[in-house]
Amino acid sequence: MSSKSRKSPPDSEQRRRIVTEAKRRREKQGHGYRERALKILPWVCAKCGRDFDGKKLHQLTVHHKDHNHNNNPADGSNWELLCIYCHDDEHSRNEVAEAYDGASSGKSQERPDFKPFAGLEDLLSGKE
16 A cells, blocks of 8 residues: 555644534534424433423433434434433433343353253262
């Protein structure tokens, strides 16, 4: 590969512009579906049922049911409004469940023939 075909890494000013633009786009996208969700859904946390008014509305977040932030149907069918605490809990739950699933599947793959009570009957009857 010739040195002309390689791209040089962006300098600090270019990086700053790239990051600033990415943040602006993400914020614009987030406000777009958040604003739409707030227009079509009641201002109540779908999990704990807490009611939100104008002063505390910033604590109400949009949760994507399928965890795909790009899936934003106009009817809001992939959204639910959750308070910041329930939203955090929802994502923590999924991480914990995935960790347990990975751990349990790893154990069963390591020893699929493991039988914890094998030989118990012989022990209880006095045979060895």
